[in-house]
Amino acid sequence: MELIYGEGYLSAGGDEEVSRIFAGIQVQNKEILDVGCGLGGTAVALAKTHNAGKVHGIDIDESVLDRARKLVERESAGNKVSLSLVEPGEFQFTENSFDIVHLTAVACHFVNLDPLFREILRVLKPGGVIVGRDWFKLVENEEFQIWDRLLRDKGLNFHFITARRFQRIIIDNGFDNVEMTDRSLDMAELAQEAVSSVDLELKEPLISVLGEDGYEECRRWTKVRARALNNGGIGQFRFIGYKPVG
Numbered sequence: 285m286e287l288i289y290g291e292g293y294l295s296a297g298g299d300e301e302v303s304r305i306f307a308g309i310q311v312q313n314k315e316i317l318d319v320g321c322g323l324g325g326t327a328v329a330l331a332k333t334h335n336a337g338k339v340h341g342i343d344i345d346e347s348v349l350d351r352a353r354k355l356v357e358r359e360s361a362g363n364k365v366s367l368s369l370v371e372p373g374e375f376q377f378t379e380n381s382f383d384i385v386h387l388t389a390v391a392c393h394f395v396n397l398d399p400l401f402r403e404i405l406r407v408l409k410p411g412g413v414i415v416g417r418d419w420f421k422l423v424e425n426e427e428f429q430i431w432d433r434l435l436r437d438k439g440l441n442f443h444f445i446t447a448r449r450f451q452r453i454i455i456d457n458g459f460d461n462v463e464m465t466d467r468s469l470d471m472a473e474l475a476q477e478a479v480s481s482v483d484l485e486l487k488e489p490l491i492s493v494l495g496e497d498g499y500e501e502c503r504r505w506t507k508v509r510a511r512a513l514n515n516g517g518i519g520q521f522r523f524i525g526y527k528p529v530g
């Protein structure tokens with residue numbers, strides 16, 4: 285995944301996408317929680333490029349956290365970035381701890397989003413921001429179904445809902461001024477570029493990591509994802525909302 289998405293990322297767009305997601309948000313000197321921090325790319329970018337005060341990354345997967353820790357060390361970001369392994373469920377933070385909670389490509393793994401958003405609201409300071417982006421079902425067309433089935437066949441737990449439903453759930457859990465911005469066209473373009481890279485310059489590196497069969501599987505997966513994005517089956521939205529002040 286990192287070969288396709290760039291060092292530190294398990295989602296497309298890399299550091300540039302972090303800048304887009306955080307555009308208009310005051311990050312400097314802020315305390316940020318990165319839920320599902322994965323390989324640590326976002327946490328490091330926030331600390332180093334956007335001058336966040338502190339970034340705390342949490343994830344349920346020790347193997348990705350291990351690689352995130354190495355990235356933090358390589359980037360000498362340990363003074364600002366801390367990482368911890370967590371169990372799914374309640375966060376081990378007291379209420380009103382963070383100015384910003386970020387989550388990208390994480391909410392789509394939750395069957396029930398209410399407890400997640402309730403916890404995020406609890407740990408945010410009044411006026412604090414929830415921000416991120418995620419995958420959504422646009423139309424349940426053939427391309428969507430093929431992509432959805434592929435993920436299930438791989439044993440991956442994705443639960444796609446519509447962006448409108450997601451927005452409703454965030455609002456119902458107490459957030460104000462919740463906005464959704466469609467990023468699907470850019471993501472479709474990135475997915476198409478990924479198809480070409482996997483066919484050409486990434487072919488040898490991927491074969492050396494995944495073997496021939498793994499490479500063919502990755503190629504198929506990349507193509508199916510691009511087709512679902514380009515045919516309006518799945519999409520990605522940025523979301524932002526605020527914990528009420530009063």
Ligand SMILES: C[S@@+](CC[C@H](N)C(=O)[O-])C[C@H]1O[C@@H](n2cnc3c(N)ncnc32)[C@H](O)[C@@H]1O
Nearest residue numbers: 293294295320321322343344345372388389390
């Ligand atoms: C698709 S990856 C995205 C990682 C990172 N946000 C990025 O954009 O590169 C999803 C991550 O969420 C983590 N995750 C899934 N469920 C979680 C939960 N309940 N709490 C924290 N992390 C979770 C996974 O282990 C994985 O690292």
